[in-house]
Amino acid sequence: MTTLLAAANLSKRFAGLIAVNQVSFEVAAGEIFAVIGPNGAGKTTLFAMIAGALTPDEGTVTFAGARIDGLTSDAVCRRGIARTFQIVRPFPALSVEDNVMIGALLRRADMRSARAHARAILEMLDLADKRAATASSLTLPDRKRLEVARALATDPKLLLLDEVMAGLRPTETDRMVAILRKLNRDTGMTILLIEHVMRAVMALASRVLVLHHGAAIAHGAPKDVVRDPAVIASYLGAEAVG
Amino acid sequence: MIELWRIAPPRGRIVIALALAVLLALPLAADRYVISVLTLIFYFAYVGQAWNLMMGYAGQLSLGHALYVGVGGYVAALMWLKLGIGPWLGVFAAVAAAAAFGAAIGWLGFRFGIAGVYFALLTIAFAEFTRIGFDHLELTGGAAGLFLPFEEKRIGEWWNLRGGQLLFYYLGLALAAGAALLVALMARSRLGYQWRAVREDETAARALGIDAFAVKMAAVVISSGMTAVGGVFYAFYYNNLFPSQVFEISRSIELILAPIVGGLGTVFGPVIGAFVLTPLGEGLTAVTGRFGINAPGVKAVFYGVVLIVIISAMPSGVWPRLAALFGLKDHAR
Numbered sequence: 156m157t158t159l160l161a162a163a164n165l166s167k168r169f170a171g172l173i174a175v176n177q178v179s180f181e182v183a184a185g186e187i188f189a190v191i192g193p194n195g196a197g198k199t200t201l202f203a204m205i206a207g208a209l210t211p212d213e214g215t216v217t218f219a220g221a222r223i224d225g226l227t228s229d230a231v232c233r234r235g236i237a238r239t240f241q242i243v244r245p246f247p248a249l250s251v252e253d254n255v256m257i258g259a260l261l262r263r264a265d266m267r268s269a270r271a272h273a274r275a276i277l278e279m280l281d282l283a284d285k286r287a288a289t290a291s292s293l294t295l296p297d298r299k300r301l302e303v304a305r306a307l308a309t310d311p312k313l314l315l316l317d318e319v320m321a322g323l324r325p326t327e328t329d330r331m332v333a334i335l336r337k338l339n340r341d342t343g344m345t346i347l348l349i350e351h352v353m354r355a356v357m358a359l360a361s362r363v364l365v366l367h368h369g370a371a372i373a374h375g376a377p378k379d380v381v382r383d384p385a386v387i388a389s390y391l392g393a394e395a396v397g
Numbered sequence: 398m399i400e401l402w403r404i405a406p407p408r409g410r411i412v413i414a415l416a417l418a419v420l421l422a423l424p425l426a427a428d429r430y431v432i433s434v435l436t437l438i439f440y441f442a443y444v445g446q447a448w449n450l451m452m453g454y455a456g457q458l459s460l461g462h463a464l465y466v467g468v469g470g471y472v473a474a475l476m477w478l479k480l481g482i483g484p485w486l487g488v489f490a491a492v493a494a495a496a497a498f499g500a501a502i503g504w505l506g507f508r509f510g511i512a513g514v515y516f517a518l519l520t521i522a523f524a525e526f527t528r529i530g531f532d533h534l535e536l537t538g539g540a541a542g543l544f545l546p547f548e549e550k551r552i553g554e555w556w557n558l559r560g561g562q563l564l565f566y567y568l569g570l571a572l573a574a575g576a577a578l579l580v581a582l583m584a585r586s587r588l589g590y591q592w593r594a595v596r597e598d599e600t601a602a603r604a605l606g607i608d609a610f611a612v613k614m615a616a617v618v619i620s621s622g623m624t625a626v627g628g629v630f631y632a633f634y635y636n637n638l639f640p641s642q643v644f645e646i647s648r649s650i651e652l653i654l655a656p657i658v659g660g661l662g663t664v665f666g667p668v669i670g671a672f673v674l675t676p677l678g679e680g681l682t683a684v685t686g687r688f689g690i691n692a693p694g695v696k697a698v699f700y701g702v703v704l705i706v707i708i709s710a711m712p713s714g715v716w717p718r719l720a721a722l723f724g725l726k727d728h729a730r
Contacts, residue, residue, distance in 0.1 A: 229609065
């Protein structure tokens with residue numbers, strides 16, 4: 156398996172607080188990789204450094220063989236990494252379809268093919284019937300889906316998902332899991348997700364990285380990680396293993 | 398263009414064709430005063446459209462667009478007076494000069510993350526610097542102004558924009574219609590969608606690979622260049638330029654009222670806004686003149702009141718309401 160994304164000794168400090176401390180991991184092309192951990196563990200900071208929203212203080216991020224740490228977020232996206240936002244950020248006054256089409260325009264010059272691509276993606280995410288609605292009128296679960304649709308429209312090699320299951324009902328979570336799994340299986344798209352919903356993590360991820368106080372405390376297959384005493388103590392709690 | 402016509406609703410096509418036909422034929426029937434008011438409407442529809450492109454579509458607030466009107470007017474006037482180069486050629490230099498100013502302001506603002514109100518302050522500051530600069534510029538006559546000679550024998554030299562009311566009426570009409578068409582086409586282009594993305598949420602736009610800096614620079618350069626054409630029109634129509642008049646902040650404000658009243662980020666907003674506001678303003682001038690009232694600030698106060706009334710009744714402008722009322726959906730939104 157070839158490595159698509161590699162983080163080496165990544166660190167980020169905020170005025171004395173070490174948000175991410177010497178974290179290293181690799182994501183293989185075609186896999187679904189999850190980052191979990193309690194609130195404040197540094198997951199979103201780690202994510203932001205990969206996506207170009209933050210510059211690491213130390214360490215490197217390598218994507219498809221080239222360094223991307225320190226690039227701006229738009230440059231990172233053009234390299235082939237698309238992200239969602241934990242707090243959704245749709246273009247509120249625009250229609251659902253236009254939101255997705257703007258993503259599709261990254262790799263398509265003509266409007267017709269961009270619109271066709273946007274429609275196909277809306278279809279896949281069960282948003283096709285809402286394509287004419289303005290994004291501001293959507294419910295939260297639909298906005299979460301829109302967030303994924305827009306990122307997907309840029310045809311990424313790596314999809315970064317920041318808690319897209321949060322706020323979804325269990326049936327909606329299962330649907331999202333099914334969509335992501337199908338995407339990964341059919342197109343070979345690599346996915347890195349930050350997630351609190353363990354049901355989704357267990358169903359999707361081939362490997363899991365656990366962060367606590369900014370440091371990696373465990374790393375491995377989901378079924379092994381959830382039995383790790385350190386992970387249970389810091390994050391899951393004893394009853395979660397059952 | 399054909400595509401735009403094809404997607405326009407049937408009623409919209411009829412209204413556009415009718416309005417154009419009426420405006421083209423109107424000089425046959427209307428008197429000089431009506432023609433002069435309409436010429437002014439076209440001017441404001443044109444410069445309003447240029448501003449709308451930057452604010453309504455790309456979401457960048459400029460309160461110093463008078464700068465580009467002034468630079469455009471002065472450059473074309475100077476080229477004609479000093480070098481004998483007519484305005485049809487001079488307009489290219491005028492556009493280039495104003496676009497250079499726009500690029501400088503845009504670069505400073507966007508490169509160093511000056512956004513929103515602070516960016517607006519930057520645009521005001523530049524317009525003010527330039528006003529003060531021109532006040533002391535020997536070449537342009539300083540504060541005493543620059544005059545284009547009005548010679549009876551040159552009337553009819555349309556190639557030098559020396560003509561009567563009708564020449565400017567039709568030129569204004571062509572400019573206003575052309576600007577609306579240009580904005581409609583750009584709004585449907587890739588750049589147009591990227592502008593809206595940046596306007597709505599710049600962080601999210603960048604996460605989709607949009608180079609926000611480049612996209613905003615394109616908006617300010619195109620908008621300032623377009624505005625300069627309005628400046629050339631202004632200079633040759635009024636035949637005089639005074640720094641204290643053309644670069645005044647009140648001129649920048651006056652120019653943005655039509656798109657705000659008509660509807661920001663719509664193609665027909667600036668046009669409708671100009672048709673609503675300009676006759677009101679001119680009517681007021683006529684009324685105060687009739688009664689011999691000399692109150693210089695009354696027009697500004699009046700515009701302020703009109704703005705408050707319209708925006709409180711129709712927050713997104715007159716055009717979206719009209720379009721909904723008459724089934725004229727603005728596809729190029």
